[in-house]
Amino acid sequence: MTNAEYLEAVEKRHSRRAYRQKPLGSEIMQIIKEMVEAVNNDANLDFTFIEDATPFFKIFSGKFSMIVIAGPDTQKARESCGYYGESIVLQCVYHGLGTCWVSGTYNENKVYEALHLPSDKRIYAVITIGYAKDKYSLVEKTMYNATHKKNKSYQDMFEFCDAKLPEAYAYGMKLVEMAPSAVNRRPVHFRYENGILSGYVDEPYSDKSVDFGIAKLHFLIGVRAKGINGKWSLDNSFEEYGGKRIKFTPDKAEGEDD
Template sequence: MVKNPGFFIAGAVPRGPGALTDFGYAMERHILEAVSLGLGTCWLGGTFSRSAFSRAMGLRDGELLPAVSPLGIPAAEKSLVDGVLSFAARSRLRRPWKEIFHRGRPGVPLSPGEAGAYAEVLECVRMAPSALNRQPWRVVREESADVFHFYIVSEGGGGEIRLPEIDIGIALCHFELAAGALGLSGSWSGKTGSGGVEGWTHILTWEGR
C-alpha cells in the first residue's frame, strides 16, 4: 500500500498512434532506474486523481496523462493489506511461456531451449508488469533467425487511455534492456511476420544482429 508519497514519476504524451506505447516504454525505464537506486515504485493507471495531476503538471490541450508512479522508500515488510491487494492484482502470477511466446507462427509454442540466447530476455518480458497482470502481448520468433515480432492481443474498448498499449511498451522496454545487458545487439523495425491471428495487432519487431 502506498501511503503519503512525497514524490511521483509522471509524464504526458500527445494523443496519437503509438504515443501510449512510447509512454509505457519511457515510464518503465524511469521506474527501473529508480528501483536500481533502492527506491519503491508502483504503476498507477486508474487509481489516482488524474484531474489533480493534470492541473499540477499544466497538461495542455491534446495531451494525455496515462499513468503515474509514487516514489519513495519501500517498507521493509508487506502488511496484511498489501498482501491482499497483491493477491487481488495477481502480482505473483504470470502467463506460461507457451501462451506468450510462439515459434514461426502463432499457436506453435516456443520453449526456452528453442529461444537460445534470448531465453533470459524473454523471461524478463514474461515477468514485466501489466495492468491486472493481463500481459496482453504475444511474441513470435522467426524459425531460423533472432527476429521477434511483438503483438497486442485486442480486448476491445478501453476508452482514450488504452492500457494494453502502455503494457506492451513496458514489455518492449524489458526486452531491449535485457538484450543489451546480455550483449545481444539488434534494432526495432516495423517489419511484420508471416501473420498474426484475428485480434492480434503488430506493434514492433526486434531484428537481432
C-alpha cells in the same frame, strides 16, 4: 547505468504502495527531475515530476513523490511512455527506492487540473517513488494476491512459434514475464516465425501499448545480457544488428539508433 545494473533492477523490482513517513531528499528529487527532462527532450513526451503526490491517492500510505506519465495521443507515444517510464523505474529501484506503476487507483481528474495539459496530450499512468517500508502492508498483500492469482508465462504469451527460441530470446522473454503491466494482464501477443520475433496488442490506442513499451525494454535488457544487440522496428519486430553493431542503452527509445 550499465545493462548489468538494469538487469539487477529488473530482478529487484516490486510494486510498492506503503512508503515511510520520509519524503525524498532534495538531491534525489533533482536527479529524478533531470531524468524526466532528458526523457521529454529525447522522446517528445510530457512527463512531469510532482514532489508531493499524497493528495492524489487514498489507498497509498506514507510520503512519496510521483512522475506523471503523459504524452501525445498516439500509439507510438503510449509505447514510448512505457519504455521510458520503466527505464526511470529501474534506475530508481537500482538505487534503493520503492516504485509503483499506477493506472487506476489515483485521482486522475485532480492530476489533470494540476498540470493543465493541452487537449492533444493524455495522461497514461503515474509512477510513485519513495522510501518503501521494510514490510509489505495489508493493502499491498491484498492487491498482490488479487492481481497475481495466475501468472502468465512467456510461453502463454505466444500465439505462434514455429521453432525453439534462441537462448538469448528465451532469456529476454523471461524478463518480459517480470515486466509490470496493468492488473498483471500481460497483454502482448508474441509470434516467432521464420526466425523473427514480433509482438502486438489488441486495442493499440489503449494503455495496453504502455505495457508493450515496458515489455520491449525488458526484452532488450535480457538479450543484451546475452550479447545480442538489436532494436524493435516500426513493424514491432525485433531486429538484430549484424555487421553493423550499435551499442544498446536502455535510455534510447526503441527504433532509434545511437
